[in-house]
Each structure stands twice: as structure tokens, then as C-alpha cells.
């Protein structure tokens with residue numbers, strides 16, 4: 001069979017099995033779970049892999065689940081992921097009534113795309129033509145949330161880093177993976193279209209504690225040190241840095257106060273803040289972070305309080321591999337014409353795909369079929385065909401291009417790729433952030 005025929009066969013099978021594939025997405029949406037707690041989701045994906053006859057492995061970075069499609073001949077390892085975690089938005093009608101978790105980032109669609117591509121490739125017998133392996137992975141904890149709870153998981157030794165893909169690197173999971181792909185839903189893109197080449201910010205997270213001195217707030221405030229005043233000044237000091245942030249660096253600093261005091265008639269002496277420092281370049285994040293630290297310390301200094309700053313490694317900016325984008329884009333156009341593909345712009349958000357993109361060729365195109373915005377109450381699937389079936393076909397075809405007979409395309413992409421860091425350099429970078 002030639003490559004074109006194989007692509008056609010896979011596309012036909014995905015089309016025939018479209019309802020089954022869409023049902024996987026819907027089943028996942030009906031049981032939204034937060035990062036590192038995606039147990040039912042992982043079981044759903046494991047059962048789907050097993051049903052396709054793929055060897056499975058569970059418990060990867062706590063909840064991750066893998067199914068492996070092994071080609072007839074040896075070759076590169078292609079990591080094809082679907083994120084498993086939900087976000088919290090209690091105003092959404094899709095939210096779990098207890099946890100508030102809801103699939104408003106479209107991760108259930110990603111998983112449908114991954115499983116749909118896996119189904120098409122398996123049932124068309126693609127493995128007979130492949131050199132290398134496809135590692136399908138339901139990957140945990142992309143949303144960087146529930147920071148205190150995850151820091152407790154870290155204390156218990158269950159994780160070291162808060163993001164799932166950071167953990168994949170730490171655990172050496174990337175050792176036999178040479179390329180990686182994932183498709184993400186794009187806000188407001190309702191038609192059948194995929195966007196290529198988008199960028200996103202990196203960030204580091206900060207946990208901050210201002211320590212003052214308790215005293216009676218009415219009788220003897222002069223004997224106290226007001227940690228809430230320190231925090232308020234610190235926030236104003238951060239605002240005063242903003243005119244120094246360059247447009248191109250896309251810096252975003254958005255602190256919240258998570259504890260403003262204990263009781264109203266005692267001078268606040270224990271005040272906690274969290275913030276991200278986001279930016280498009282690592283150097284810009286480091287520069288902005290130094291200014292934020294200065295602002296925090298000055299707030300404390302002004303009232304004689306103390307401040308303890310804990311830096312938590314966030315995500316790296318996303319670098320899309322242009323060669324991978326070209327291959328996938330050509331497949332999108334061959335299925336849906338020029339209308340089926342477009343260019344993505346800059347995203348102010350962040351993803352742990354960024355971390356992987358520093359190490360191996362990585363691509364995260366955006367998919368359509370969505371109304372409203374990700375994480376927002378108005379998010380909804382407008383068209384499952386556009387949101388799941390079309391990208392599943394595009395991705396399956398892309399896998400075929402990469403691994404078909406000798407895997408020459410995958411080898412070319414790998415050869416031309418210049419990593420920003422090795423896995424060891426990445427891990428020492430992470431350690432340096434923690435110690436800063």
C-alpha cells in the first residue's frame with residue numbers, strides 16, 4: 001500500500017467510527033477531574049487503548065496512561081498526547097457539583113482526537129508500514145492550579161513539579177520519545193479549521209508570605225506591624241514596574257491575596273499572596289521577576305515587615321516546530337482546502353507543552369468547533385465533527401507522514417531540530433528557579 005492509500009483508509013475508518021470517537025470525548029466531559037486526580041478519565045482511556053489491542057501502562061506521573069502502537073520496523077518515538085485534566089468554573093452548567101471541575105479547556109476534545117487517530121491507525125493496519133513507535137499518552141495536570149494542594153503532594157514525595165509534563169521530563173519519560181504532538185481547542189474558532197504556529201507565554205509562579213506583628217487593632221496598633229499594608233504596597237510597587245515591561249516581552253503579572261489576615265481586631269500579621277510572572281522569553285521573565293521581588297521587599301520594608309518569597313517553576317514559552325507544522329498543515333489543506341488551515345497568533349496563556357518544546361520538536365496546533373472562550377462559562381462545543389473528527393484525521397495523516405516506511409520525515413525533523421536545552425539542563429534550570 002502506498003502512503004496516500006493508507007491515509008485514505010485511515011480517514012475512512014475514522015469517518016465510519018465517528019460516533020464512537022465522539023462518545024469518548026463526551027464520556028470524558030461528563031466526569032471532569034482536576035490534575036493528578038484524573039482516575040476515571042485515565043481508566044476510560046486505558047479501556048479504549050485496550051479495546052484497540054494496544055499494550056497499556058498506567059500510573060505515569062501519578063495518573064498518566066499510555067498505549068503503544070509499535071511499527072513493524074525500528075525507528076523514532078513519536079509522543080501523541082491528550083491532556084486529561086479539567087479546570088474549575090462553578091458557574092458552568094458542565095461543572096461537577098462537588099468539585100466545580102469542568103472541561104472548559106476542551107481537553108476532552110484532545111483526548112477524542114488522540115483516541116480517534118489511534119483507532120484509525122490501528123484498524124487500517126498502519127503499523128505494518130511504520131518505522132518507529134507511536135506513544136499515545138493521556139497526560140495529567142496541564143492546568144497549573146491548586147498550588148497549595150500540589151505542594152503537599154510534593155511534600156509527600158508523589159510529585160516534584162506541579163505540571164504533568166514537567167514530571168514526564170523528571171521521570172525520564174522522554175528518553176525514547178523524539179517528537180511530540182498535541183491538538184488544543186481554540187477560543188471562538190467555531191468552524192472546521194486548524195491553526196498552526198501559535199506562540200504562548202512562559203511563567204514562573206510565586207508563593208509569598210508577609211510576616212508582621214500581631215497587636216490589638218484598636219487599642220495598640222502602634223505596637224503591631226501590619227502585613228496587609230505591606231502586601232498592598234507591594235502590589236502598588238508591582239504596578240509601578242509595568243511601564244518598564246517591553247511590549248514584545250508580553251509580561252503579565254497578576255497577583256492575588258489568598259490570605260489577608262486572621263481576625264478583624266488583630267493587626268494582620270500573616271498575609272499570603274500568589275502570582276504568576278508570565279512572559280514570551282525566558283530572559284524577560286527573569287528580568288520581570290527580579291523587579292517583582294524588589295517590589296515585594298520594598299512593600300515589606302516600608303512598614304518594617306518581613307517577606308518570604310518562594311519561587312515555583314512554571315512553564316516555558318512554547319516554541320512550535322515549523323517542520324512539524326508544515327506537515328500537519330499540508331494534511332489539513334488536503335482534507336479541507338485552504339479554508340481548513342490558518343495561522344495562530346500569540347496566546348497570553350501558558351502550557352507545559354512549552355517545557356517539552358525546549359527539548360524535542362513539538363507542535364500544538366489549535367482546533368475549531370468551539371463557541372465561546374476556553375475556561376469561560378460560555379465555552380461549548382459547536383460541532384464535534386470540527387472539534388474531534390477533522391483534527392483526528394489530520395493528525396493520523398501526519399503520523400503516517402512522519403513514520404511511513406523508514407520514517408524519513410521524522411528523522412529529518414529530528415535532525416534539523418536544535419534543542420534549547422537537554423533534559424539535564426532543563427532539570428538544573430528547574431532547580432535554579434526553586435533556589436532563586
Ligand SMILES: [Zn+2]
Pocket residue numbers: 087105143374375
Ligand atoms: Zn486551560
Ligand SMILES: [Zn+2]
Pocket residue numbers: 105106107142184
Ligand atoms: Zn488547555
